[in-house]
Amino acid sequence: MLAMKRLPSPLDLPGRDARGSGMAGRDRHKDTQVTVTGMALAEPMVDDDTLLARIAGGDRGAFTVLATRHTARALSVAQRVLNNAAEADEVVQEAWVKVWTKAGRWEAGGSARFSTWLHRVVVNLCIDRRRKQGFEALEDAPDVPDPSPAAGSLIARRQMSETIAAALAGLPERQRVAVSLCYYEEMSAAEAGRMLDLSVPAVESLLARARRALRGRLTALGITGVGEDEE
Amino acid sequence: MREPINGAGGKEAMGMAAFQALLEQYGAEPRRWPDDLRKPAQALLAHSVQARAEQHRAAMLDAMLDRLDAPVISDDRVARVVAGALGDLPVPGLVRRRIPFAQRVGDMLGGWRQVWPRAAGLAACTAAGILVGAFSPVASTAAGGMGGEGAVTTATTASDLPSALFTPSALESLFQ
Structure with a gap:
């Protein structure tokens, strides 16, 4: 079992980190189909800082607006890390309760973004949960699909998705989180670093090691065409 | 890098x-x-x-x-999670209120008024225990001196507490 270090919680010390980001399109969520519900649209001009100030005063309406605004992305992050929808729901729900209890400590007008703060909480909760549960063994991976004959079929596509998920699940936790945040959620290394309490080079190192490991795992599972080294 | x-x-x-x-x-x-x-x-x-x-x-x-399926996050799912979080929020009335120091001291002193009779009873029991303990070494010493019969002697002494309390040797040991 891999030892995981619990990341310092931003809710214990809501740090003010730089807003800078080096990735184009990092706020794009091409894979996440979400439409904002009417509750969030009711107060489209109210910024997060204002809502947090209201939440600190016990305003449940402001809480609902803020939660509705950010839950979809938080769910996406959690589900990418946990690879489990039900657990992701629980983690995000728990994160919002923490936001409610710690909202008074948020520094309005600072350079940090609330979403970074929230996602850091979510990632920490995910890591805690994974650490308690242990790691899913790669032996639990589904059967490797035959990539050529049935590649277009729904079943083959699902099997391939499960195989990729299993390969990701076999990565060390931090590598998997880095891939989830930077590759799938398209966050910058700087933003992921703030969530993981790591420097940009450290995140880049995790990403590089993760890609090498994934290429090796997929090749070992018999999947070709992943840019493996030619022999 | x-x-x-x-x-x-x-x-x-x-x-x-x-x-x-x-x-x-x-x-x-x-x-x-x-x-x-x-x-x-x-x-x-x-x-x-x-x-x-x-x-x-x-x-x-x-x-x-990219062939990994993306999370499907519907409006219903978002609403369910938000509603769940709302349901889990601490109720304001149940939140632990910080009590001022002076009030805490007053409460503590007030509490002592109800506690002192019990404390006196406990002190009396403790004093009685000390008295009993003061006599026990006499019996143990005597037992130690008798070698193999020590265990029997000690048991006898402990079970015959009134006589042990009022034997002359025990009273003498109190004032030595």
Whole structure:
């Protein structure tokens, strides 16, 4: 079992980190189909800082607006890390309760973004949960699909998705989180670093090691065409 | 980790090693590359066949990773999670209120008024225990001196407490 270090919680010390980001399109969520519900649209001009100030005063309406605004992305992050929808729901729900209890400590007008703060909480909760549960063994991976004959079929596509998920699940936790945040959620290394309490080079190192490991795992599972080294 | 500058190619040029590192970290898609490296990397791609081959190789892994199903996050799911969080919020009336120091001291003193009769009873029991303890060493010492019969003697002494309390030797030991 891999030892995981619990990341310092931003809710214990809501740090003010730089807003800078080096990735184009990092706020794009091409894979996440979400439409904002009417509750969030009711107060489209109210910024997060204002809502947090209201939440600190016990305003449940402001809480609902803020939660509705950010839950979809938080769910996406959690589900990418946990690879489990039900657990992701629980983690995000728990994160919002923490936001409610710690909202008074948020520094309005600072350079940090609330979403970074929230996602850091979510990632920490995910890591805690994974650490308690242990790691899913790669032996639990589904059967490797035959990539050529049935590649277009729904079943083959699902099997391939499960195989990729299993390969990701076999990565060390931090590598998997880095891939989830930077590759799938398209966050910058700087933003992921703030969530993981790591420097940009450290995140880049995790990403590089993760890609090498994934290429090796997929090749070992018999999947070709992943840019493996030619022999 | 980064090697964005290649001295041989000028200030803005990127070397092949740096480009390979970029691909290993961020994949083949330029939109994922850091802003400060995108332009030099694209410049290298424009004139390097090897760079394009490396990008193609990285794109193969990207294509495989993209086959992972995206999380399906519906409005209903968002609403359910938000409603669940709302239901879990601490009730304001049940939140622990911070009690002023003076009030806490007053409460503690008030509490002592109800406690002192019990404390007196406890003190009396303790005093009685000390008295009993004061006599026990006499019996134990005597038992120790009798060797193999010690255990029997001690048991007898402990079970015959009233006589032990009022034997002359016990009273004498109290005042020595």
